[in-house]
Amino acid sequence: MRPGCCLASLAVIVAPITAHAQDLLHTYLRDEFSPFAMASVTLGAGVGTLQRSPSWWDRDEGFGYRLGTNFAAHTADVTVRDGLAAVMHQDPSYVRCGCRNVFARAGHAVVSSFLARNDNGNYVLGVPQIAGAYAGGFTTAAFYGHGEGWQGGLRFGTESIGEHAGFNLIKEFVFPLFKH
Numbered sequence: 001m002r003p004g005c006c007l008a009s010l011a012v013i014v015a016p017i018t019a020h021a022q023d024l025l026h027t028y029l030r031d032e033f034s035p036f037a038m039a040s041v042t043l044g045a046g047v048g049t050l051q052r053s054p055s056w057w058d059r060d061e062g063f064g065y066r067l068g069t070n071f072a073a074h075t076a077d078v079t080v081r082d083g084l085a086a087v088m089h090q091d092p093s094y095v096r097c098g099c100r101n102v103f104a105r106a107g108h109a110v111v112s113s114f115l116a117r118n119d120n121g122n123y124v125l126g127v128p129q130i131a132g133a134y135a136g137g138f139t140t141a142a143f144y145g146h147g148e149g150w151q152g153g154l155r156f157g158t159e160s161i162g163e164h165a166g167f168n169l170i171k172e173f174v175f176p177l178f179k180h
């Protein structure tokens with residue numbers, strides 16, 4: 001191996017991070033570790049424990065399994081979503097509706113779970129959101145085991161898109177109540 005090859009590889013590794021890349025990294029870390037994200041992961045584990053879902057995990061140690069599974073699924077979702085969004089030049093983050101009509105605001109919140117804005121600001125099919133939801137769904141199915149298989153992954157992924165719609169509704173209607 002020639003010395004120049006190693007130096008070229010090293011230069012790529014230590015290259016300065018651009019402002020855009022820093023913004024993407026900041027968005028990823030916020031989406032992954034924000035208090036809202038951690039609360040939703042923990043709340044989901046708590047609800048799953050109360051509902052005994054899945055039934056083969058008991059209530060005591062089952063909470064830890066559910067919390068770990070939820071965090072792994074959340075990480076898969078956010079990593080796939082934000083990674084694809086960067087590559088596809090889409091912004092999957094939720095932006096509140098500027099309208100006053102309650103039904104229009106609710107509709108905006110729901111469709112924003114599978115739509116994203118491109119570089120021009122136009123709404124397009126949010127492939128990153130959809131792929132991320134199903135990555136999280138298949139991660140959950142893999143952790144649950146017991147024959148969940150690909151059907152379980154599809155079910156959990158579809159449920160995840162519904163959960164994203166629910167979180168968007170909270171962001172649209174509840175969060176503004178706490179802003180000054």
